[in-house]
Amino acid sequence: MGERSSGRAKHGHNGQIILGLETSCDETAAAVVTPDGHLRSSIVASQAELHTRYGGVVPEVASRRHLELVQPVIRAALDDAGVGLDDVTRVAVTRGPGLIGALLVGLSAAKAIAWARGLELAPVDHLRAHVAALYLEPDALEPPFTCLLASGGHTLVLAVHDRSGFEILGSTLDDAAGEAFDKGARLLGLGYPGGAELDRLAADGDPDAFSFPVARLPGLDLSFSGLKTALLYAVRELSEPELDARRADLAASYQRAIVRALVGRLEAALAVTGHETMAVVGGVAANSELRESLPAARFAPLALCTDNAAMVASAGRFAEAVPLPGYLGLDAYASYDAS
Ligand code: KG4
Ligand code: ZN
Numbered sequence: 481m482g483e484r485s486s487g488r489a490k491h492g493h494n495g496q497i498i499l500g501l502e503t504s505c506d507e508t509a510a511a512v513v514t515p516d517g518h519l520r521s522s523i524v525a526s527q528a529e530l531h532t533r534y535g536g537v538v539p540e541v542a543s544r545r546h547l548e549l550v551q552p553v554i555r556a557a558l559d560d561a562g563v564g565l566d567d568v569t570r571v572a573v574t575r576g577p578g579l580i581g582a583l584l585v586g587l588s589a590a591k592a593i594a595w596a597r598g599l600e601l602a603p604v605d606h607l608r609a610h611v612a613a614l615y616l617e618p619d620a621l622e623p624p625f626t627c628l629l630a631s632g633g634h635t636l637v638l639a640v641h642d643r644s645g646f647e648i649l650g651s652t653l654d655d656a657a658g659e660a661f662d663k664g665a666r667l668l669g670l671g672y673p674g675g676a677e678l679d680r681l682a683a684d685g686d687p688d689a690f691s692f693p694v695a696r697l698p699g700l701d702l703s704f705s706g707l708k709t710a711l712l713y714a715v716r717e718l719s720e721p722e723l724d725a726r727r728a729d730l731a732a733s734y735q736r737a738i739v740r741a742l743v744g745r746l747e748a749a750l751a752v753t754g755h756e757t758m759a760v761v762g763g764v765a766a767n768s769e770l771r772e773s774l775p776a777a778r779f780a781p782l783a784l785c786t787d788n789a790a791m792v793a794s795a796g797r798f799a800e801a802v803p804l805p806g807y808l809g810l811d812a813y814a815s816y817d818a819s
Pocket of ligand 2: 606610631632762763786787
């Protein structure tokens with residue numbers, strides 16, 4: 481298990497903190513945020529290694545690992561923040577979208593803590609949580625702004641009017657941008673999840689070496705499945721030694737096509753909304769070329785792009801809390817429509 485921690489911030493909490501939990505996919509995460517939005521700790525235990533040999537997340541394996549990790553990860557987040565369960569005044573937890581079995585581990589843990597301590601529980605939407613990574617102090621972003629949310633499961637163009645949610649202006653019609661990165665990485669023989677590895681490999685390649693199509697759709701929607709097929713054909717045409725020699729060029733050209741599509745859509749959306757600010761969140765917001773291509777945009781902090789619980793606790797400040805006993809009946813949801 482890989483673990484990273486944000487370290488301790490210097491802000492007081494007056495015995496009032498929000499505990500955030502995130503278990504929607506293959507990261508078991510817990511974080512502590514103060515009611516005024518300062519991050520006190522963030523622990524992420526990634527299961528990526530466990531799923532690598534399957535080339536993707538195996539839901540049953542993920543659920544079982546979450547069960548093993550959820551308590552030690554919560555303990556580590558509290559310890560790292562220098563607080564105890566007595567200081568927790570609100571529990572925020574991802575309710576969906578994601579893998580149902582995985583979500584239920586976090587949701588059950590949150591219910592148990594809230595019930596045992598007589599606390600309120602704030603169910604949080606994972607996508608709203610990604611956006612809420614921008615609301616942490618000391619540099620919190622104030623809506624309105626136009627936002628690209630690009631992760632492994634979703635790619636959305638959003639108008640954010642206030643901190644409690646967003647309006648969807650466009651979305652991918654097939655693969656998510658992160659999925660396109662992961663599938664591309666797989667075709668190039670990189671590990672899973674391959675986005676970050678492809679990003680690193682692309683740094684040594686020529687982005688103009690191959691010409692990959694960027695789908696042109698009306699409106700603000702996106703599509704990545706044609707791009708993936710184009711990479712497949714390009715790879716097939718090369719012999720093994722040729723592929724080895726051109727791998728970095730392929731990665732750079734493929735990444736360039738994805739980044740172009742994302743930047744194009746975000747800029748087109750900004751023209752529609754008339755907002756002054758662009759923002760980018762989600763795992764793909766960690767991509768170095770995307771960050772360089774949008775110098776004027778606000779990006780989620782690097783450590784809070786891929787899944788984490790700091791963003792969940794942050795969203796928990798603006799989500800409606802459910803009092804006891806209503807939250808004991810809360811269910812997880814797998815897809816966004818069900819929210
Ligand atoms: O937000 P996230 O952690 O999980 C979901 O909610 O889906 O996003 C994970 C996705 C994966 O597809 C991963 O390959 C991609 O984000 N990703 C990247 C980079 N780091 C993570 N894609 C491109 N470049 C990166 N540096
Ligand atoms: Zn996510």
